[in-house]
Amino acid sequence: MGLLEKLQSSILTADGAMGTLLYSYGIDYCNEELNIQKPEIIEKIHQDYIEAGADIIQTNTYGANAIKLARYGLENQVKEINEAAIQIAKRAAAPGNQFVLGTIGGIRGIRKSDATLDEIIHSLDQQAIQLLAGDPDGLLLETYYDLEELKTTVAYLRTLTEIPIVAQVSMHEPGILQNGLPLNDALLQLEAIGANIVGVNCRLGPHHTIQAFEGVKLPNKAFLSAYPNASLLDIDEGRIVYESDAEYFGKAALYLRDAGVRLIGGCCGTTPKHIEAVKKHIGHLAPITSKVVEKRKPIIIQDAKPTNTLALHEKAKTERTIIVELDTPRHLDTTTFMEGSEKLYAAGIDAVTMADNSLASPRISNMAMGSMLKHQKNIRPLAHITCRDRNLIGLQSHLMGLDALGIHDILAVTGDPTKIGDFPGATSVYDVSSLELIQLIKQLNEGISFSGKSLRKKANFSVAAAFNPNVRVLDRAVKRLEKKIECGADYFITQPVYSKDKIHEIYEATKHLSTPIFIGIMPLTNSRNSEFLHNEVPGIKLSEEVLERMRLCGDDRELATAEGIQISKELMDTAAKLFNGIYIITPFFRYDMSLELIHYIQEIDRKKERGFSYVQTSN
Structure with a gap:
């Protein structure tokens, strides 16, 4: 038988x-x-x-x-x-x-x-x-x-x-x-x-x-x-x-x-012994042939509470959208951070973005600083979340906390490995990749926890994903973008770009996508800064022309700052023609440099009519 x-x-x-x-x-x-x-x-x-x-x-x-x-x-x-x-x-x-x-x-x-x-x-x-x-x-x-x-x-x-x-x-x-x-x-x-x-x-x-x-x-x-x-x-x-x-x-x-x-x-x-006990209790019994299953009341999942502000990715599809990164402090004095954030927001940006312990170095939690920005200053925060620092339990808890605080703009990233940071002996978690994190965040938007359990309410996250265009074969990076789109990414934020040709290359390689892209612009502060970024920071590469221009500034701080700003403006001229999304990364709390770039792009937009033929409005 x-x-x-x-x-x-x-x-x-x-x-x-x-x-x-x-x-x-x-x-x-x-x-x-x-x-x-x-x-x-x-x-x-x-x-x-x-x-x-x-x-x-x-x-x-x-x-x-x-x-x-x-x-x-x-x-x-x-x-x-x-x-x-x-x-x-x-x-x-x-x-x-x-x-x-x-x-x-x-x-x-x-x-x-x-x-x-x-x-x-x-x-x-x-x-x-x-x-x-x-x-x-x-x-x-x-x-x-x-x-x-x-x-x-x-x-x-x-x-x-x-x-x-x-x-x-x-x-x-x-x-x-x-x-x-x-x-x-x-x-x-x-x-x-x-x-x-x-x-x-x-x-x-x-x-x-x-x-x-x-x-x-x-x-x-x-x-x-x-x-x-x-x-x-x-x-x-x-x-x-x-x-x-x-x-x-x-x-x-x-x-x-x-x-x-x-x-x-x-x-x-x-x-x-367990199997012996099972046999003792059921070995002589016949199976049941009918069963009544009581209908359970379905758990009602509340829709996400609507917000009064347009999602960043929706705005970037049709008009200029500017976000500025400002690192949270490595110490407990938040004065400069809050002051800088207020000035940046007053200048007309759409959100202040905060990294999640970038370069694996501990800073004040961006959840805490984001809550202060939102609830004390009415400033829109965009919080980065890495896969490095939290296991699945911590990731879901953190995201639920962000939703409860009304922080709905998220950048999901893998995170720099701990070995490059202040505590090289610390453990990198990486329970999931950035692609899987995007999927899980989108699952929260359906009111379903990572484990499948009902959250009783839908989250309302707009999810950005990282895009590193500073690679030899851009097509491969674009393929990864497409995978992230399949996982649910709403828009992309690039690593800093230091070449007008690279910006054009990005445009040509991504113009088939309808998902908005924010081009990263980070002003250089001096030659040492440019050499460090080019040679030591993963995902950032400078052109030889840019490196030489910064070298020629020598030790003249004011001249180096001016040259760094000028390089960024030239890059912004190109980026503004091809992309609606601009992502300014503030170096070393020098938010004065970011402010100058904000005013510059606003002046560009005032001088040019919206919707001219070579603007990529879909990107």
Whole structure:
């Protein structure tokens, strides 16, 4: 009798965690390599689960794909590792006739950039072929946070085989995937594309797994599965532990059975004792065949509160828009910053932009200074947010705080690595890339948290992205812009540009885009400053002509300042003809230099009529 036939009339008990037991043995490296190096250990674990009552065991191949094995330099051993794994499982299952599932683990978490779908399919194909060659009773797809990846995987496997497929999602919040889709809807989608058994595993313990299944209807054809963690994890003296009583886990299986689940196993933290308890409580029970799911009141997500000011990217599509960067202080004296911001805003700019600890050096939080600007001086702040300093928890908390403060203009950037800053021993986080951060911010605009949970209100962020045109091959940089647009970027802010030819090149390379671009202009203060920027600061390059003009100023400070301003004005002449967005970066709190450039571009605009033929109004 096959697996699906057995599930027609039975509730089956699956095995528990492999990694948990290996970890308890002091093994903390590539678990899958043990299929080759220590096969007797893996076989013993399979046998322990079978003795505990497991009807189904899974191969030790969760991470046995080229992408994950590459972390250990084992990407060329996909064939050997998977071949050995299914042979070991088959050998262990033979005496009792247990079902053997070939396991394939998810690759993506929140970071879609971890792997493209093409890379995932290539890796999947390598692993699946080896598992299928071993004649498993089915395939188990587990720990998939990204539904797109899981659906793609199921669809592809269906082109290779007709054997049963178990497709399991993982959730951060009970009953909701990280994209905000209800669990019931996700499972129906998986059933529709060919999964025979659909369910959840990992991340959540029994309590929250049961809660998640409360809103899940019985599928039309597929069966439901659940592999909860033993409990929420804890850290004890640097080691991961799960505080869970096996009897409690076994009793929880009764509730899962009542929710319609027919295949029940365990994930992180579970052991043969947990599986023995599950078997004891449900092994003699028949599955339920009908279920009433109470309709829950939908959570109403409030629309974002409208603002009285036009979004910067909307204004820049049709008219001159000027933003000026002014660094927040490295000390606690905010006098000069506030004074400069007031004068800049009084001069007619649209927003004061503040970096997020630029060059990895600590400054007063731009959230704090932005709040002071907005609420004390009625000045519009534009806050930069880096991926460097905050993990996903901190990023969402920070963004929710900005929204609560009414700060809705954001620049999402990767952030300079900590090694170049004041604290080179500090850790760079980089949970996500700037592209993923843009997507997550846009998700907040839909009222959905990073974990998929409702925020009950939509955020209202206008999201800028960084654009570095100071590269040898501009087309590649433009391709990255297009990716950022796909992720939701509303407009772009460039690194400082020091060449009129480069500005023309940017125009030609981006004129097909409707997304506004703000051209960065940063006045130079002296020759040393120009040499430092050119040779040491990532993303900034000066032309030889500009460098020479600054060298000729020698140590004459006034002459150097005047020349720096003149260079910026010449650049601005070109930028103003081709782009509506101007981004002035204030050097060393010299907001007097920024003020002169503001007045200059305003004079340009007064002298020329709007809408002349060579102005790129769409950019």
